[in-house]
Amino acid sequence: MAFTERSAQTRAAILAAAQRRFAAEGYDRATIRGIAADAGIDPSMVIRYFGSKSALYTAASTIDLAVPVLKDDPDDAAASYVRAMLARWEEGGNAAEAVLLRTAPTRPEAAAQVQEIFDREIVPAVRAARPGDPHARERAALLLSQSLGVVYCRYLLGIEPLASMDVDTLAAMVANAVAGHLSASMPS
Template sequence: MAFTERSARTRAAILAAAQRRFAADGYDRATIRAIAADAGIDPSMVIRYFGSKAALYTAASTIDLAVPALDPDPQDAAAAYVRAMIARWEGGGNAAEAVLLRAAPTHPDAAARVQEIFDREIVPAVQTARPDDPHARERAALLLSQSLGVVYCRYLLGIEPLASMDVETLATMVAGAVAGHLTGPLPS
């Protein structure tokens, strides 16, 4: 096996262990030693590959939401957005998102990353779908708040009955709320 292949595997193992550990313990309680133990390596290797706990956290929580292009019709836009968001979480491929969202309430850098994602992905999607709406940014914030509420309650906290709600029912109800956020009157 080539050195670069081994390095890539080691780096991937560290990232996977860090995502699990940050998601389970949060940023402050997760330690380099615990992450290294989970990855089956010496703690010095974590520092060698990532430089610091903060840099490792940044790498472990890097995400691209891949927000779908939103249809100009608010009902269709809401349904497509909500279904994509739920599918992402139902599919289980959300370790980086879980890391970021668990840390955001107590870690300013994580909260700033959520803001960056909002500005880079959510706002442009809403502005494209509603180009003449002077409240597109506010509508995007409401859309995000609805999304985060579902994610925290269903996927991160397991709040019942939301955690066990039928996916189709969840998607229909949340899409209705999101459509309201996209079209409801906002003060001037």
């Protein structure tokens, strides 16, 4: 195995271990030693690859939502957005999102990351679906609040009956709410 391939594997193992620890324990309780133990390496290697716990956290929580192109019709836009959002969580592979959302309430830099994602991905998607709408940013905020509510309750907290609800039923109900956020009259 080549050195760069081994380095890439070590880096990936550290990131995976960090995502699990940060998601389960939060930023403050997760330790470099614990992350290193989970990755099966010496703690000095974590610092070698990432420099600091803060830099490791940033790498472990960096995400691209890949928000689908939202169509002009609010019902179609809502349905495609909700299906993509739920599929992402149903399929797993969202460790970075879990890290970010679990730590955002207590870590200002994590909250700033959520704001950045909102500005970079959610707002432009809503503006594309609602060209010329002076309330696109507010609609995007409502869409995000609906999404985060579902994610927190179903996937992070396991609140019943939402946690065990049929995903198709959930998608239909959430899409109705999101369509309302995209199409309802907004006070001037």
